[in-house]
Amino acid sequence: MFSGAVLKDREMLRRIGNLAGPAVLEQALQTAVQYADTAMVGQIGAAASAAVGLTMSCTWLVNGPLFAMGIGVLACIAQALGAGDATRARKAGAQGVFLVLFLGILMGVLTVALAPFIPYWLGAEAALAKDAGDYFAITCLPMVFRAGNIVFASALRGAGDSRRPMLINLAMNVCNVLLNYLLINPAHLLDVGFVALPLWGAGMGVRGAAVATALSHVLGGTLMARAYWRHPTLSPRQCGVRVDRALMRRIISIGLPVTGERVAACLGQVVFTGLVSRLGTLALAAHSIALTAEQAFYIPGYGMQAAASTLAGNALGEGNEKKLRDTSLTITFIAAALMALMGAALFSFPEALMGIFTGDREVMALGASVLRIVAVSEPLFAVAIIMEGVCNGIGDTRASFMISAGTMWGVRIAGTLMCVCVFHGGLQAVWCCMVADNTCRCCLLLLRFVRGRWKRRLNILAQQR
Template identity: 35%
Template sequence: MQKELLLKLRNGDKLTLKDSIKLTIQISLPAIMSQISTIIMEYADASMVGRLGAHDSASIGLVSSSTWLIGGLLNAASLGFSVQLAHRIGAKDNKEARNIMKIGLLSTMLFSIVMLLIAISIAKWLPSWLGGNKAIIDHASLYFLIFACQLPFQQLNNVAGGMLQASGNMKTPSLLNILMCLLNIFFNLLLIFPSGTVGSLPGWNLGVAGAALGTALSQAIISLIMLYWLLRRSDLLKLRKGEKMHFSKGYFISAFRIALPVALEQIAQDGAQIVSTRIVAPLGTKAIAANSFSVTAESLCYMPGYGIGVAATTMIGQSIGAKREDLTYRLGWLVTILGMAVMSITGILMYIFAPFMLATLTPHPSIQMLGVRVLRIEAFAEPLFAASIVATGVLRGTGDTMIPSLFNLVSMWLVRLPLATLLSPKIGLVGVWSAMAIELSVRGILFLWRLSKRNWSTKEVIIAHS
């Protein structure tokens, strides 16, 4: 059914409102499952490390904002090519889509090697720069170093999965990411704890390093399978004999135009997270640990929104390529409303089950109590947070990455950080998360205002980014 609806979209056939809703749900569900599986993997990491003690948990929490920054830059590089690929598929130019795929794979892998070298070079000093105390610096540095070594595999997973999704295949990347989650849990049990912790399973007792290695190994295995599926099994994108890669300056210019605002957004947004980490660090080890655990717990709530946002980029990108301006506007609003509905439900569930979520992550009552308080504050911001997440995916599908980047930059640096700086000395971590909830609400309102201006789906936007 999904393939038939996408084919109707590309061919210019009429899609009823019912068809549009079906397409939105069918593409979104696998993407939601994929994002949830990713968070379950992080949740498993945090839960297992949480059993080792507050210091080990804090060591990972200290560098987590830096790992997000690097991961975001890798994702921006992938997006620069996957959006163009979606446009080509929407225009039924599959041969050129495969050429973009080859150029994108080569370019993004070279970029990941550059990021690997940079990350390795700063691993020793990063925890100190972030304000970590002596008790957690060594473990934080080791965790970041291992993270750095797996960056090419993370990039490969990003770009191969992103291109499969851009072609309309949401199912395969989702299933592979779920498998990666299961592999990560297995490797964690094997590497983090000593032998005999789980039945007769042998253990290497590597602690924090084991958590990083478990993620790296599962990422490596799945990224190679993802690449195989892209090059050998994809109906639209698998390699064909006689098709040689040819470079075009226009593709690199378009990729740069799409990726640069996203990269700057990640630098600004995750840079703000790093500054936020600096704000939290003086509050003590328990606050750092509670902040880290709460971020992980909240991810279960907002990752469905990111899944829907990924689906939005695919649908809108193919609509743009097929020159379906009427459908572009309708699908943009449908997918945004779906995201807000889903995250309203997950926000309610997060408020109710916050004590259980924190209890599964850490055995320390004081950390649990603080985490529950901040999660329940954040729950009220989830619907508008969803609007910003999904609308970002909608606008990226058109090739418009500048507006989302500006909105995110303004809200993070002019709303969240000043408020967090003002409130944290007075009410601690609760102040930091109150600032976050206010900022996410402001951001959501900005994106809904942008969607209400129909010119984001006009031909001028299409021409500018095609």
């Protein structure tokens, strides 16, 4: 089914590199900025970190439908371009404009209106709830721009352009870090060698971090919309922006299962964290820091996922069964190999990685032990990530949703509940449940691909032609 000869196909490898390279770099930069962002807020104090972190799961939940509809737009554009139908690709991109406006306005109004109440629903004390609510409301104000950044970036990637989204997100992240530095801190002196330079600062604390995030979303959304509007293939300047009911239904039918998957995953994470909290403060601290530390080791997989979606969609549009199979398996092999190397590094140096985020020796030791557990499963997680990307590209999102939700709740949550509440296991047992979830998801997604369920979509497209 897959031979070494495929890896010698230079044209295929070049195209994978052109699409995946910028996306991997973008993931790396975003992770680095997230680390810096966390550190800057952490300097204010524990209360500030708690205020920002409290609504993080809600932020993921809000972003879910935006990313989901972006995947629907990406799949339709990639399939249309694979079939050589540039007009259909432009129309698919134009549907993204309506989705950005509709979702951006609707979700912006809802999130800002609910922001004062969400921290209390999450169990926050009154002193913390005010800062957390303000932070969430401010970051959600420019929701239209956030939607534009996500959906238009997906449209560009569907057209094979991952370089521009990478550069725009780089500019957005640099803007966020600089504004954080200026808005969080008060005016102070910056020592440069033997010279102390006076530096302006707003001293806004948590609200300064929120304003910095909001303004970076405005910049990113504006630049991404401009890049989409000027794109030679996608720009709707020639055909205009009109609702195409058939395409809109197709995008929504692809995006809705992805929305369900994101919601199920976010709710699962909330329940998962709640179960971990029963193990005590030490376990919860080690768990939270280890999860943050591990994010850097997902970079190759998630960076290459968009490339897998685009190339699978192109091959489906062409009706080329061999190309779809070979391209998907090649990306899977490369991602698994890269994440195997990352996993080896994680297994070898977990204490040093934990030491970046904490000086507590007990937290460091416990976190290092669970990082070694998850390091073994990194290649399998890579396979699951890429197979999910392939499902997204060919529009088989319902199967991906069923598998991901099933393993999250049936393996991770149910297993953790048994380990914590019945067998009274520790954090290592909980992370074994997380590894089991990733392993089962990998096996089920790969089995679905190997069995060739995606060939039905090739037959449907062939009949439509």
